[in-house]
Amino acid sequence: MITTCVYLFAFVVVLSLVVIVHEGGHFFVARCCGVKVTDFSLGFGPELLGRVDSKGTRWKVCAIPLGGYVKMLGDEDAASAKKSTNNVAPEDLDKTFLAQKLWKRALIIFAGPAMNYVLAFVVLTGLFYAFGTVTIPPVIGEVMPDSAAEKAGIMAGDKILSVNGKKINSFMDIRRSVQLTDYAKELSIVLERNGAEQTLTLEPLKETKDGPAMLGVKASATAIQEGPRLSFIGAVSEAGVTLWTTSRDSLSYLWQVLTGHRKARDLRGPLGIAEAAGDALIGGLISLLSFIAYVSIAVGLMNLLPIPVLDGGHLFFYGLEAIFRRPIPEKVENAFVWGGFGILMLIFVYSMVLDIPRIFQRIIG
Numbered sequence: 001m002i003t004t005c006v007y008l009f010a011f012v013v014v015l016s017l018v019v020i021v022h023e024g025g026h027f028f029v030a031r032c033c034g035v036k037v038t039d040f041s042l043g044f045g046p047e048l049l050g051r052v053d054s055k056g057t058r059w060k061v062c063a064i065p066l067g068g069y070v071k072m073l074g075d076e077d078a079a080s081a082k083k084s085t086n087n088v089a090p091e092d093l094d095k096t097f098l099a100q101k102l103w104k105r106a107l108i109i110f111a112g113p114a115m116n117y118v119l120a121f122v123v124l125t126g127l128f129y130a131f132g133t134v135t136i137p138p139v140i141g142e143v144m145p146d147s148a149a150e151k152a153g154i155m156a157g158d159k160i161l162s163v164n165g166k167k168i169n170s171f172m173d174i175r176r177s178v179q180l181t182d183y184a185k186e187l188s189i190v191l192e193r194n195g196a197e198q199t200l201t202l203e204p205l206k207e208t209k210d211g212p213a214m215l216g217v218k219a220s221a222t223a224i225q226e227g228p229r230l231s232f233i234g235a236v237s238e239a240g241v242t243l244w245t246t247s248r249d250s251l252s253y254l255w256q257v258l259t260g261h262r263k264a265r266d267l268r269g270p271l272g273i274a275e276a277a278g279d280a281l282i283g284g285l286i287s288l289l290s291f292i293a294y295v296s297i298a299v300g301l302m303n304l305l306p307i308p309v310l311d312g313g314h315l316f317f318y319g320l321e322a323i324f325r326r327p328i329p330e331k332v333e334n335a336f337v338w339g340g341f342g343i344l345m346l347i348f349v350y351s352m353v354l355d356i357p358r359i360f361q362r363i364i365g
Helices: 002-032 090-095 102-131 148-152 171-179 232-258 270-283 285-304 311-324 330-364
Strands: 037-052 058-072 140-143 159-163 187-193 196-202 217-219
Touching: 002 037, 002 058, 002 102, 002 270, 002 285, 102 232, 102 285, 102 311, 140 148, 148 196, 159 171, 232 285, 270 285, 270 330, 285 311, 311 330
Parallel strands: none
Antiparallel strands: 037 058, 140 217, 159 187, 187 196
């Protein structure tokens, strides 16, 4: 019971922070552009507590902690799927979102995902500056039974030098190289064993009862190397590189799933995120802060995808409006928005279906 509470606490704290930063981006830019914000909500559903500030914005915490929203004058619902000025006083018409120029509307929408990247950048810069970089050398600590690695002859103590001709510098590079390889495609791995190089060929990503097999190896905990603290400029540079590589690799993975080259078995829904958040909290401050940064990147990147109902979908419609010099008909836009909402709900349910048996298996061992 205590462990469950720890995981739920970590999940709520991490998600709330990321949501507040995201919605705070929308809120701050909206006010700067002269738009009246009527609601700033953390969570959905019944309101638990709230207050109204001097500018008429209601700040509230709701019962379902799975996100949040900013509602602007003229929005008829939290998703901003319907907009109307019917109930807006004539003197307030210029304060509605709809009354703003196209570039202002786009900037307000873009500010949410942008702030997620800002949060991740600040956190990673602070970590690199305060603690330096932690490198996990590509040394195999454990080979999982019946895995692709075991069948290929990889052994504990082996050092991976390259995958498909690409040099490997850290254990994370191994994982990245495998994840970015087409599903069921053979890999050529060069490793060092007892001072001699060997070349092996194996086929990763075979399905197991617990999900995708990947290579089936774990890092050597005793081989972890802590690098020196970076200068501020060095920390800024390393944080920027991390943001870029994480976003690039996430898009590559998504593209492989969409094109059928990879199965979406390692998707994580709310339960999976809660599980990872709890593991991060138990792992200590550095682990938790790193997790917050990567979740913030994921939320920012996801919201930039051109899916109706997400920020990227709104930006896509604004792009069409700029090209054709007229707004997309509201009925057409609303149809796409609710279609996008349906797709997100399907992904939500599918990820939950994946999460539940995996977590149950972890609980019962």
